[in-house]
Amino acid sequence: MNAITVYRLGRVEYEDGLNLMALFARARAQELVGDVLLLLEHPPVLTLGRGAKRENILASDAQLQAAGVEVFETNRGGDVTYHGPGQVVGYPIFKLPPGRQDVRRYVRDVERCVIDTLARYGLQAGTIVRWPGVWLGTEEDPRARKIAAIGVHISRWLTTHGFALNVNTQLEHFRLIVPCGIQEKGVTSLQRELGRAVDVPEVEEVLAEQFCRVFESERAAAPPPLRTVSVAVLRGRGADAEVLVLQRTPERGGFWQIVTGCLEAGESPAEAALREVHEELGLAPEPSQLLDLAYRHAFALGEQVPPRLVEETAFCVRWPAGAEVRTGPEHAAFEWLRVPEALQRLPFKGLREAVRRAAALP
Incomplete structure (x- = not known):
């Protein structure tokens, strides 16, 4: 029987998600892994499919920047859609067997997984022939509203991209766009329909169960990620x-970074952060001087295939006046940079986000 390995990744920066998807797709094409389902959450982004019209982004570049929303072009089908916190994004990376090598059937199967997940919460969802995605209500219903977007890419019967299900999503961000190019209808979420916040990990578990059922597969255990920390070290405040x-x-690569390191056996992320700074x-900062930035994200370590997953937790430490920086053998140089310069110097989105959060602290 086929098996699907389900990875529940939490927050993933959008470009890191594209990279993870591409690395897993290469691994699947080479038979280095079996079928994979990535379940994750992106920060606020707009993504453009192959059929997207730029005029379906209603907000100006300045408005998008003020809202903290980035824009990415992709090779999936469809128009423009929104991803953000409170939304479950699913990337099935499947090699379709001969009996399932039908694009329409695959899209229907993905829709069925979402529809049956919503049924667990008492919602009768379906599809509308005229428009992609999963809907509550029919085309004739003036209150019909979209609860999940579907946009897939299939090459040599290997699938990538997938779906986005609104759970506790900030629906106001959909006003920045014409969702999927559909002007006539609105969007909704599980939270709006049920009148309460919904547990996202619970929804992910139901989705994983439905994918295994619909695609007639067992569920394989995902290997644990490598757990790491990053620490933004700041001196001074404000501008x-x-x-x-x-x-x-x-x-070791020659790139610029902030303090990073792996957790050792038995360590908490905070303990690892303090040790790495030392x-x-x-x-040697006191534990009370270590500030948790409430930022944990997943990404691939390097470009190896199959990818090695990393889960990183970010912290901040303020450098005491007059203290000397004494770097170890793994670093060739260090510099103190103003925040904008540091953001330009750092090559990875997760490190830049940690610095942004640290700089925003009072």
Whole structure:
């Protein structure tokens, strides 16, 4: 019997999600892994499918920037859609067997997984022939509203991209666009329909169950991620704030970063963060001086196939006046940079987001 490995990743930056999807697709094409279902949440982004019209983005670039919403072009089908917190995004990376090599059937099967998930919550959902996605209400119903977007890509019967189900989504962000190019109807969420917040991990479990049932597969256990920490080290406040950036030695990649490191056996993320600051910089902050940035995200480590998943937790430490920076052997140089310069220097979105959050602290 076929098996699906379900990865529940939590927050994933959009470009990291595209990279993860591409690496898993390469691994699946090479038979290095079986079928994979990625379940995750993106920060606020607009994505454009192959059939997207730019005029379906109603907001100006300035409005999007003020709302913290980025825009990405993709190779999936469909028009423009929104991803953001409180939404479950699913990327099925399946190699369709001969009996399932039918694009329309595959899309119907993905829709069925979402429809049957919603039925568990007492919602009678369906599809509308004229428009893609999963809907509550019929085309003739003036109150018909979309609760999930579907946009897939299939190449040599290998699937990527997938669906986005609104659970506790901030629906106001859909006003930035004409969702999927459909002007006539609105959008909704599980939270709006049920009148209460819904547990996202619970929804993910139901979705995983439905995918295994519809695609006649067992569920395989996902390997645990590598757990790491990042620490943004700041001195000064406000417009004068500076961030400590470190350049790795050439044999370690030569790129710039903030303090990072792996958890050791038995460590909590906070304990690992304190240890890494001491080992990499020679500073021994008190636990009370370590600030949790409420930012945990997943990404692929390097470009290896199949990908090695990382779950990173971000912290901040303020550098004491007059203290000396003493870097270890893994770094070739360090600099104190103003926040905008540091953001330009750092190559990875997760590190930049940690710095943004640290700089925004009072």
